[in-house]
Amino acid sequence: MYEDSWYSFVPEVPQKKAPSTSQGSSHRRRESLLQQPNGANSNEPIEPLGDLIEEAGPSNDPPEPTLTRRAKSYSDFYHVVRAQLSKDAAKKRRRKRKDRSLEALMVEKPEDDLPSRATPPDVSPTDQLLEASQQEFSVYRDQLAMTERHLDTLIDDTNGALRLLETLASSFHAVETQTSSFQAQCDDLLSEERRLQKLADEVGTDLHYYAYLDGVTRRLNAPGASRLVDHQNFAEILTNTDACITFMAQHPTYRDAESYLARYQSSLTKALHLLESGFTNYLERISSEISKQIASTQSEAARHALAYGRFEELVLEADGLISNVQKVICSCYDQFGYPIAGQNFDYYSNTAVNIFASYSDVRDRDLKPVTQHDLEAFRKEVKEINVETASRNFIKQCYERSFDETSLFTKVFSVEPQFSTDTRSAYAALKAHQKALVNAANVSPIATTIQSALHSAELPTICNLLGWITNEYLLLEYDEEESRYVIHYQELTARLLMEHLWPFTDTAFENEITKSISKHVVAPESLKITPVVNGVVTSNAHPIAKRALELLSMYDQAMPKERSQKSSPVIFRIVHETILALQRAETRLKANKTPNPDPDPDLFMIKNLLILKNELVSLEIGDIRSQADAMQHFGQIWDTLSPQNWMGLFRGILGGTLSLGGWLTPAAKPAAAVAPTNGGNQNQVQDASEKLDELLRQSIYAFTQRWGGFLHAAQSGKRSARSLGDVEKELDERLLTAFGGQPEVVAKLKEAIDINAEAQKELGGGGAKGGVR
Structure with missing residues (x-):
């Protein structure tokens, strides 16, 4: 089998013109296709085609077999070959589109129409x-x-x-x-x-x-050297001189370094003196104008505008002088007035202190009419209204003026002094020159004026004023922002309270303690336990105990929690002097030698000491409870006294094998005797608290032991003993009178008495005896 392309080459057969005949063109007969070209004889046999060379395909597989129609004649064979050539030409045109390399090399591909080529006559069909x-x-x-x-x-x-x-x-x-x-x-x-x-x-x-x-x-x-301070280049002189002094101090081995150092220091001193004199003279010129205008007007608004607006405008007009002054101030202090260590700090700080002093003198002299008017208005309100209202208005006025002064000071000197204990700070320099005018470092005028009026005021008035100052200026509201205004007022208030008003209030409390507690005369009619009135547990307390509760409450209102803790000397004195006063009252009650005195001395001490102790616990020396709830901490106090151990305690006491002091736990051992004093440190406060606990325990033990003996004697049926009903009735009356409306206290005491009676019964103890002290 062969592909059709094998027959794609057929030699061209030149057509021979038909010989002319006499017939017309319409009846002319075509030349026979079976006739061989070149005049060959039709009877000559046709030679077979030579061996054909197969064309290499895209693969090594044998070609697909195809069935070609067999030619019946030479004419039919020719048509078959032409059709196959057309197919091959179409395939080659398709391969042309894929051939990219021919286009790149611009090589002209030969024509595919092979039959149209002229074939040389000497080339064989095989070639x-x-x-x-x-x-x-x-x-x-x-x-x-x-x-x-x-x-x-x-x-x-x-x-x-x-x-x-x-x-x-x-x-x-x-x-x-x-x-x-x-x-x-x-x-x-x-x-x-x-x-x-x-x-x-x-x-x-x-x-x-x-x-x-x-x-x-x-x-x-030079003769006109004083005018140098008004120009900007004066700061260059200060900077260069300061650098030269530093260089000579750092290189003492250089030639004539010591001599040059002394001369440069002299030059710096001269320059600073010129600046100080120039600034002071300039302030005096301004003051001569401002002070006359302030003194001649009576309007508060006009005075304020002159004292701050006009004064600031005139001072800042000399921008060269003010910039040189600020250069000196910033050479020894930072933005908040803290000292900056340097080689020439002493030179600059001395000049700064002198400048501050001159400025304070001028401002105090210019605003003297204003401060005098404020003092007169304060004294008038004290007489016409009251001390507390007048003090509030005066503090507000002084705070506003202090804020204005601080703002002006900051603009002039480019420094805002903050509180500092450093003696070299700007705050210390301003505080050393305190005048009548209130400023950031001078709150003495406020304290002096207010204290002069509060000396004759009642203690509640002082406490109310301190509480108002604390809540108004020291404590911020939840949604209040910390602006410069608020921060300045907080700083002033902190210094006013800490340096002046708190010590003044402590002294007032000390005097009141001495007057109403230490020197209080115990009247015989006050040595009673009356029934509770309207359920208020403190209503039947001794007057000394009531006054102690009032003082504790007032001090807690006036002071922040940090100052009203037990470490406060005032708290210590209140507790200590109250204990001593109650002991004096107890001694007078015990002077009555009756077997069953009324009121019971131990019950008297339990009632009053328990009220005092409960007030300390409820306040934490800070948190105040209402009087109706004054005994709500009794359970906590009772647990501290450990009543569950009382059975063993009473057995030890009655058996004579255990002392009262030895039973106390380490945290509740009796304290040493506390001597009367006007103050105390933290240890003394702790001693006073322990002394209170010790006396309370002793009173409870003595009361429950004695009434436990009465109850045991009644239960045992002794001849001289009262009946059990009478004992229980009297005990209920005494307890209900002292602790009316407090069933938990009555129940606890009865429980302790029953435990004591049971212990005496087990040990076979005798009748009731005096309380163990």
């Missing part, structure tokens, strides 16, 4: 078929040959470039080797040049520190 089948591969071979020639050319050019680069690298290496020593010499020369240049700069700089002295000395000693 023609072979040439036609290898034509496409010949084109590929030509393309590859051309590409190979291009690549060979590129390789030759690359090799040439590499050889040139190698030659250049060798040349550069040779040059570098030859110039390395020259480069080293150049580096040495450059290093030497830099060293000499640095040395020359240092020498020139050092000479500058020496050469500057003559120039600055001439300028400061």
